[in-house]
Amino acid sequence: MGKEKRVLIVGAGPAGLFCAYRLVEAGIPVLLVDRMSSPGRKFLLAGSSGGLNCTHRGTPAELSAKYYGNEALFKGLLEDFSPDDLIKWYKKLGSDSFVGNGGKIFASLPVQEVLRRWWEKLEAANQTATGSRGIPLFTFQGGLEFTGFGAAGQFMFRQGDAAVELGAEYAVFALGGGSRPETGSNGAWVNAFQAAGIQVAPLRSANCGVEARWSPLLRQRIAEATARAGATRATARAGAASHAHGAGASLDIALKCSGRATTGEVVLTGYGLEGSGVYSIGWYIRQELEKSGTCTLAVDLLPHLSAEQLKRRLSKPRGKNSLSNYARKALGLTGLSYLLFRELSPEGDLTQVKNLPLAITGCRPLEEAISSAGGVCLSQLDSDFMLKSKPGCFVVGEMADWEAPTGGYLLQGCFSTAYRASEKIMDLLS
Ligand SMILES: Cc1cc2nc3c(=O)[nH]c(=O)nc-3n(C[C@H](O)[C@H](O)[C@H](O)COP(=O)(O)OP(=O)(O)OC[C@H]3O[C@@H](n4cnc5c(N)ncnc54)[C@H](O)[C@@H]3O)c2cc1C
Structure with a gap:
């Protein structure tokens, strides 16, 4: 030829x-x-x-x-x-x-x-x-x-x-x-x-969502929050920031993997996490998953509060407040953020609220990435x-x-x- x-x-x-x-x-x-x-x-x-x-x-x-x-x-x-x-x-x-x-x-x-x-x-x-x-x-x-x-x-x-x-x-x-x-x-x-x-x-998969095993209760609450925000609005918001594949509820939280912190939005979905914040540390997550089959993220539920501020706020006695009331009054931790806290800290230790372990089990399929x-x-x-x-x-x-x-x-x-x-x-x- x-x-x-x-x-x-x-x-x-x-x-x-x-x-x-x-x-x-x-x-x-x-x-x-x-x-x-x-x-x-x-x-x-x-x-x-x-x-x-x-x-x-x-x-x-x-x-x-x-x-x-x-x-x-x-x-x-x-x-x-x-x-x-x-x-x-x-x-x-x-x-x-x-x-x-x-x-x-x-x-x-x-x-x-x-x-x-x-x-x-x-x-x-x-x-x-x-x-x-x-x-x-x-x-x-x-x-x-x-x-x-x-x-x-x-x-x-x-x-x-x-x-x-x-x-x-x-x-x-x-x-x-x-x-x-x-x-x-x-x-x-x-x-x-x-x-x-x-x-x-x-x-x-790169720049993709990651999977976590949520309890049925948290999964249900994520679905409700997503529906409340309106599926279209939630998808548009996630999409505008990150082209996230699944709809979810955006939370003002930060994540760390191998010492690297997220920059960008984190969206809770029924299967785990999406959003530009997740993608920004996605490479490190995948390295961990490929090396050892698991990856534990450090979740900071109050990224705008310094460790010092957290300590000061938690120095107020809890008194007769339930844990959820105390978390709301002292830290402003409510709704899905509070539920996520309970999910990641079954013992309810608020001193860990800026450093909670979350096990990631895998990346979303390539077709979605x-x-x-x-x-x-x-x-x-x-x-x-x-x-x-x-x-x-x-x-x-x-x-x-x-x-x-x-x-x-x-x-x-x-x-x-x-x-x-x-x-x-x-x-x-x-
Ligand atoms: C939802 C989404 C959002 C994104 N947002 C951004 C963003 O905001 N900023 C950014 O920088 N990047 C973004 N990207 C990534 C960016 O679009 C890609 O990195 C880029 O398109 C890759 O360009 P490419 O030319 O290498 O390949 P592609 O754009 O994938 O093009 C490859 C072409 O090859 C053709 N092809 C494949 N196999 C064959 C074959 N066997 N024979 C003949 N033709 C074939 C395909 O049909 C296709 O037309 C996004 C991607 C997605 C999916």
Whole structure:
């Protein structure tokens, strides 16, 4: 099979689309394919509640600390293509950006509009220019599912019931992880890569809810509180802050795992905990679970009270007050927070209210998670994200084995890895 003069990009999520944008802008013809009929479905989901949190404020050195275990790599990637560069790029699409809570940066245009303009720029390239040999600069083909690497260097696809082969000198794989498979990113590519001898770390849930064994009473009260708040409002609130999968009741509490404290909202659900607060320590929780099968969080039910203030308040004698009355009067501990206290401290020890043990039994399934841990091992890639065993083939975005918490770091990572690979392809073709 003759090699295509176009760069083949497999996967039309933000990482693949950004490669396509940069290459097309440089006059390099691109064939973008995806198993879905339209692009960017997970990107659309990411921006669907609470706006598109597209990156995070901070210097590359500061932000790289969020890319667990890959800080040095991401410092370099973020120096090459930083949050400021990303903001300028959104501006090119006509979207301003603004800084929200805790340094999260949001696009001012709705995500559908961002994607529409992005797509328009790609398609418009065909009207203003054609690549060398008269090939259209940009072509998209949906409904093509990558199934494997052919023996002669070709790429194998399924289109309906038919097998299709494509050849290309340069190919970029941007197939995403395995969360929310309804968006197209189903992680089935793992088998194809492993069959070609490429090491892939198993896809696992990241930025996901965690499970705890609540008593039937607490589960019932959580359900009641959720219903009282109104299922829609509770979901919207949880979603706006964190895209939480399950509805629940938001509590003003803090958690610690391995000495790391949560930053963000914690939502109690029937199965355990959700919310951006949980995601912010999710990596540490998973490390514990993977190491020993269990993980005990320290729950602080009164994060706004210092240990000293707690001591002072508890120095008031309880007198004839019931425990619940005393907890309410001395500490303002009521409702679900009080029930959670009783759940975690059956002996009713209020001095422990800032440090109660909660056993986490597992992570929610990958299908529900916001992102995936695992993917193509970084040892399989060179510094330009090219597969060492398949020169000319690049792996970018979430399908490579790196992870970060929510807050804009995921999309920034996808763009920065796509930037690095597309730079290399431009170098190779110049
Ligand atoms: C609910 C939710 C909220 C999120 N919120 C945020 C946020 O606020 N900020 C943030 O930074 N990130 C957020 N993310 C994460 C972010 O959306 C992802 O990290 C990002 O979309 C990954 O981009 P990608 O291009 O690597 O992969 P994807 O976006 O997953 O795209 C992969 C593409 O590859 C295609 N594909 C997969 N397998 C095949 C195959 N075999 N053949 C052909 N095509 C295939 C898929 O159809 C898909 O189009 C959120 C994610 C979710 C689910």
